[in-house]
Amino acid sequence: MEILVFLSGLIALGGIYAMLAVALNVNGGLLGLWDLGVVGYFAVGAYSYTLLTIDAPEGLGLPMIAGVIGSVIITGLLSLFIGYTSLRLQSEYLLITTFAFAEIIRIVAGNEEWLTNGNIGFFGLEKPFQEFIPGANYMLFFTGLVLLSLAIFYFFAQRLADSPMGRYMRAIRENEIVTQSIGKKIFATKLKVFVLSSSMVGLVGCFYVWYMSIIAPNMFTSAITFTVWTALVLGGIGNNRGAVIGAFVLILVQEATRFIPVPAEYSVVLAGLRQFVSGMMLILVLRFLPQGLIAEKFKSVEKLFKFHDNSLILEPKGVGKNAASQGAE
């Protein structure tokens, strides 16, 4: 039983990272934004949820569902502000700005004690449906909840990627100037997608709070951002399946290093080993599978919507006037 609980905990953590990777893929993968602010939106979502749901005087004591919705809205509004001010920047500058923003969030969380209880944070936080499911079984239930939510994320992201919007986002990723030259309003699109992706990350923040049942600023270091990006690159950027698989592989391998039996005095070395293992994996994958474990798939509209060209039989009006004569050569 214990091993089962442990394993399911591992899967839950993997699922949380997988959701983050899917959300980041919308932004970084499909749209090609160099966004290093992941942990920032994650922290904002987690803190908003916590402050909305814990009892007064620290919080507002709202029901969990209100906390979840509220955290998504707050993260969305904040990312609207960040996006509006920084999305006109070129990639490298966007990268620095978003990274700085995430650091600011963590520092604010550590210092504004009246709001966040500083570096101590809050602990013993409630988990959803905890009162109905006793003890050891709860972890299994929670893992199920994470996986269900991951499935919804995945379904949504996949639909988006396959839709005309997904195609348009990939066009922006490939070449902004050309996309502008065909009359598209790029900035508005980037802003919409940025807010969507950040709000998704904010929502995952709630799961993280449930998983940890504590919240403190040191849970939100930039290591999270890099882990999510690593997972995405590992699995295959631009590809939802890759995002999910990359996240699970990375988390499982990282956690597996805990089980290497070493004497206590080497434990610090071992902690370093985790970074080393992730780095090595990334290098090996990029060397031998530059597209990631699963390369971005190119689905033809013909397959997606089961189109087949019947202009051979029925000549379309307009552009196709000379098609038959020209096509013959």
Added chain:
Amino acid sequence: MLQVKELSKNFGGVQAVKNVTLEVNKGEIVGLIGPNGAGKTTLFNMISLFMPSNSGEISFLDEKIDTSTPETVVGKGLLRTFQTPVGFSKLTLLENLMVVPPNESEGLFSIFYKKKKIIRTEREHYDKVCALLRQFNLYEKRNELAENLSAAELKLLELCRQLMANPKIMLLDEPASGVNPSMLDKMVQHILRLRSEGMTFLVIDHNLGFIYRICDRIYCLANGELIASGTPEEISNNEKVKSVYLGAS
């Protein structure tokens, strides 16, 4: 149709375009020649509003467009191509073109509540794209990625892509460079056919043979300034143009 009045642009100390005035009438094919660095591409960048000008006026269809945005002028029917076409490398040819028409389905959530409508518009665009690809002999490659095309095919794809936006006038930046003679013949046929269907062109190129073949009138630019304009015949006999071209190459 397109009027440019005393347009200027400088980059730091370099005056890339100096007081250029030119005009393109409906249905014309107008050439813009000049040695490398003459300011031709810069002029295109300003007309398509990718770059602000320092002074001067641009009007299109009798409306001043100087303060407009690139998207708006595209909507009015002013399209341009790029000197080095790349396309959307990781998109298929079909996608490269289907992404062009203004599409209400390009909303974050529309795939969930207007699926029927999306399929209908996709179908319309798909038919239009297939017909266009056939015309340009790219149909067989419709499901290939743009990065797998040759340079000449990319030029054709670039032209197709901008055609999808229903241009009234098309600014072509070096459509003939790097294109072999037989492809060039096809390019000429396509341009002439499009003109006969009512389209207007302003064409930059170094290949004077190509320019003389298709253009009604030609402007010659050197060091940012217009040094000559006239029919192909006049330009080919113009001493200034000759000296610029002999001097440059």
